[in-house]
Amino acid sequence: MADNQKAKAAASQKKLRNSLASPRGPGGHGQRLAPERSLLAQALIHLGHTVTDRLWRLGFAAHFFVAVLLHSGTALRRFQLTIREIYFSGTLSIIIILVSGLFVGMVLGLQGYDTLERYGSSEALGVLVALSLVRELGPVVAALLFASRAGAAITAEIGLMKATEQISAMEMMAVNPIARVVAPRFWAGVISMPLLAALFSAMGIFGGYLVGVKLIGVDVGSFWSQMQATVDFREDVLNGVIKSFVFGILISWIAVFEGYDADPTAEGVSRATTRTVVTSSLSVLAADFILTAFMFRGL
Amino acid sequence: MNRATLDLWVGVFVAIGLGSLLFLALKVGNLSFAASGETYQLQAKFDNIGGLKARAAVKSAGVVVGRVAQIHLDPEAFVAVVTMNVDNRYKFPRDTFATINTSGLLGEQYIGFDVGGDTENLKDGDTVKKTQSAVVLEKLISQFMFDKAAGDTGDVKK
Numbered sequence: 262m263a264d265n266q267k268a269k270a271a272a273s274q275k276k277l278r279n280s281l282a283s284p285r286g287p288g289g290h291g292q293r294l295a296p297e298r299s300l301l302a303q304a305l306i307h308l309g310h311t312v313t314d315r316l317w318r319l320g321f322a323a324h325f326f327v328a329v330l331l332h333s334g335t336a337l338r339r340f341q342l343t344i345r346e347i348y349f350s351g352t353l354s355i356i357i358i359l360v361s362g363l364f365v366g367m368v369l370g371l372q373g374y375d376t377l378e379r380y381g382s383s384e385a386l387g388v389l390v391a392l393s394l395v396r397e398l399g400p401v402v403a404a405l406l407f408a409s410r411a412g413a414a415i416t417a418e419i420g421l422m423k424a425t426e427q428i429s430a431m432e433m434m435a436v437n438p439i440a441r442v443v444a445p446r447f448w449a450g451v452i453s454m455p456l457l458a459a460l461f462s463a464m465g466i467f468g469g470y471l472v473g474v475k476l477i478g479v480d481v482g483s484f485w486s487q488m489q490a491t492v493d494f495r496e497d498v499l500n501g502v503i504k505s506f507v508f509g510i511l512i513s514w515i516a517v518f519e520g521y522d523a524d525p526t527a528e529g530v531s532r533a534t535t536r537t538v539v540t541s542s543l544s545v546l547a548a549d550f551i552l553t554a555f556m557f558r559g560l
Numbered sequence: 561m562n563r564a565t566l567d568l569w570v571g572v573f574v575a576i577g578l579g580s581l582l583f584l585a586l587k588v589g590n591l592s593f594a595a596s597g598e599t600y601q602l603q604a605k606f607d608n609i610g611g612l613k614a615r616a617a618v619k620s621a622g623v624v625v626g627r628v629a630q631i632h633l634d635p636e637a638f639v640a641v642v643t644m645n646v647d648n649r650y651k652f653p654r655d656t657f658a659t660i661n662t663s664g665l666l667g668e669q670y671i672g673f674d675v676g677g678d679t680e681n682l683k684d685g686d687t688v689k690k691t692q693s694a695v696v697l698e699k700l701i702s703q704f705m706f707d708k709a710a711g712d713t714g715d716v717k718k
Binding site for chain 1 (some may be wrong): 561563580
């Protein structure tokens with residue numbers, strides 16, 4: 262019952278500092294089942310335990326999110342802390358974003374041209390490339406890359422700090438680790454994500470331009486002018502920025518939470534890192550569906 | 561890494577990010593027109609606007625001079641009322657003819673102004689009197705088919 266112990270450990274850690282009300286774990290549910298129970302009962306108990314555990318963890322994550330927000334005063338006042346983290350999660354991600362943006366744009370150019378050509382409207386290539394990048398691919402692919410590059414790093418770093426008892430040491434010295442370690446990383450992710458997504462979209466459009474105009478020979482005038490006539494700043498560009506902002510919050514939240522909640526062992530940290538990448542990628546895609554439904558279909 | 565170098569690189573990152581956002585806004589989106597200066601409002605009534613949408617272009621001689629602000633149905637006359645924001649730099653005579661055109665076969669629809677010869681210009685809030693509705697492709701085809709069917713009466717000249 263590693264989960265339960267972990268939950269209790271986390272809860273007691275929380276109790277140490279009175280800034281958070283102590284969350285209660287599922288408690289007695291977790292006792293291993295008495296052997297005389299029937300198979301069905303065992304399965305049901307297992308199911309119930311899993312569900313309660315998940316729900317409890319979700320609640321803990323939400324609680325943690327509020328705690329991060331409440332303790333972000335230091336991160337924003339002593340902005341140098343956050344700048345350091347922006348360097349690690351933002352600046353160092355530039356290269357991967359630039360290269361993948363360029364390639365995604367070039368592929369869009371090739372594929373889009375191939376399809377549009379059949380309908381004799383290859384001039385609309387600019388529109389196709391720009392709209393798909395600004396609305397969807399830019400925010401989503403940049404977020405997936407960001408989750409696996411920066412999110413995983415944040416989780417591993419915080420998890421290792423916990424494993425090597427640096428977090429506990431901070432608490433001993435009456436330094437709030439949420440304010441000092443977690444909040445700067447959270448805000449750095451939130452700030453970096455929209456910038457990276459914009460960079461990805463811009464680079465992708467440039468890649469589409471390279472392939473469409475320079476390589477294939479679509480008319481340069483209609484490439485840009487149709488794009489400008491169709492892409493709306495508020496409707497398309499701004500909605501893309503809002504999307505990437507939401508993704509930034511999601512990824513950073515999941516990354517810092519998984520790190521803070523990791524089992525303080527080598528295995529625990531590695532599992533937490535995996536969970537960060539999987540959970541944040543899935544939630545980015547799910548959130549993208551919800552946001553798109555509201556933004557572009559006007560539900 | 562010392563503080564100044566860190567700040568420098570973060571500054572570079574933020575500048576690049578904001579730069580690409582600016583690129584998206586100005587070069588990819590059409591913020592430049594919406595932001596540039598004053599516009600005045602004109603209205604036009606059409607029997608059928610086809611696929612015209614808000615924010616479609618208003619063009620004269622092919623040059624974009626404004627955008628469609630709003631479209632609604634006149635509940636009494638049952639005609640579509642299109643409100644347009646036209647750039648203040650361009651004035652049009654009162655007998656300007658507004659048509660709904662399509663750019664290319666599959667392109668989007670826009671309003672075209674064919675300029676008349678009146679000495680007085682349209683002012684803010686005026687209504688363009690002479691309009692021509694959108695060409696609805698289905699109607700055109702069915703008309704053609706009926707004409708073909710009734711070909712022996714001599715309606716169709718080849």
